Amino acid sequence: MIEFHNVRLTFGNQDIFDHANLAISEGEFVYVIGETGIGKSSFLRLLYMDTLPTFGRVRIGGYDSSSITRHQIPFLRRTIGIVFQDYRLLEDRNVFDNVAFALHVTGARRQVIASKVHRLLSEVGLSSKEFAMPDDLSGGEKQRVAIARALVNDPVILLADEPTGNLDPTASRDILAIFDRVNRRGTAIIMATHDYSLLAQRPGRVIKIQNHSFYDVV
Amino acid sequence: MSVSYTLKESFAGFRRNRAASLITVFTVSISLLLLGVFAIITMNFAGFVEQIRSRVDLEVFLDTDINERQQEEMNDILTSIPGVDEVVFVSKEDAAKIFERDFGESFDDILEDNPLPQSFRLSIREGYTTSDSVAVIAGRVEKLQLVESVHYRKQLLELIDRRARAFTVATLFIGIMLALSAVILVANTIRLTIYAKRHIIRTMKLVGATPMFIRAPFLIEGVFHGMLGGIIASLLIEIVFSFFIQPLSEDLLVSIHVSWSFYALLVLGGCLLGLLGSLISIGRFLKEALVQPN
Structure with a gap:
């Protein structure tokens, strides 16, 4: 489902990846670990094609970095859910509208949007907060809104960039529990993290970024 | 969408x-x-x-007194000139009244006879009021018989x-x-x-x-x-x-x-x-x- 073929990625004079190869199958639960600044976020950016490899190819689903067009990128992103450490909510609208936005971009009908958003908010435990503004939510709640938004289009892959980085241990456990439930339904989870305690709580495949390449940690 | x-x-x-x-x-x-x-x-x-331009009139002074028939002929000739809008005949008596209005004195008090000539006042049609166009009209009028001189505010138009x-x-x-x-x-x-x-x-x-x-x-x-x-x-x-x-x-x-x-x-x-x-x-x-x- 995800393949890296001889990927090289450089920013300025700095090599992030060099001849990096990787394959991730459907439904996997993957942790991506490594030192700060080693390239965990860049790895995720390559997946949602916010950046393209300097050399080599990244394939995700039916999309290939060597042939993708500007027009296709939004459609690729609709098949991926993305969760960030800083939540990236639309600060100017309420919880319902934040989640609904991901459906509006697909042209979904109003009734479908309302039913899906309510279902997702219930799943992440935020039914009572649908009219709250992001500023009125705690960090854990904001992250659950971001997860609901990421899941509302039933993505095949959920990318999470340090999703528990700003959260306390209880909120982190809640987020991990949601990811676990989602993964059991068949959605692949790829989570970049430096919080190794999560690995013990919910075992999964661990990929370490080191020396500009990927290594499976057994 | x-x-x-x-x-x-x-x-x-x-x-x-x-x-x-x-x-x-x-x-x-x-x-x-x-x-x-x-x-x-x-x-x-x-x-x-x-x-402002439309307020500039041409004053056409005649070298001799004309009768009513000549006045009508002159009126027709002046009206036919391109750019001329309205033609008004100013008799010696009208001229005297204008003089009296402008200067506050009557000729009768100073002279026995009215020395002012008969004249025509021409207003210019819109679009012909530039200094060049008015000069052309004045030139044509000056060449007419019985016309002694043509006066208008040439310097004002040029300015x-x-x-x-x-x-x-x-x-x-x-x-x-x-x-x-x-x-x-x-x-x-x-x-x-x-x-x-x-x-x-x-x-x-x-x-x-x-x-x-x-x-x-x-x-x-x-x-x-x-x-x-x-x-x-x-x-x-x-x-x-x-x-x-x-x-x-x-x-x-x-x-x-x-x-x-x-x-x-x-x-x-x-x-x-x-x-x-x-x-x-x-x-x-x-x-x-x-x-x-x-």
């Missing part, structure tokens, strides 16, 4: 960012107000110059011509500068409001929104801001002209008016300013970096 959602988002944008929206509307209003006032002054100046040419060049330059300033000012204000939303725009892109989906509400919001700005500028101009300029123009016997089509143009200009400003400003935030980072 749902049209109703796009429209809803456009107006919600106004509500969500009231301060930024009001600043944009205010900027558009001020820009259009300056541009509008300038356009009115420029347009009315041309009419004002034409009014008006020179000043009007200088004014046209100056207004063209100032007009271009003002229009350019308005576009830059409005585009810059919109750019700042969109810059403040750059994180939101980035999030929208990451969620899978197409550039058109993101752009459309901003463009409609821009048009709405521009339209409001245009309406406010029109209202301000109408108030200023109704209460201050129009009474003044009546006192000065100069006609200054602003038509409804001008206001419509101002509102349309506001919409265009808002649309262009938004289009230019949002473009750079929507580009996908489909190039290698190095």
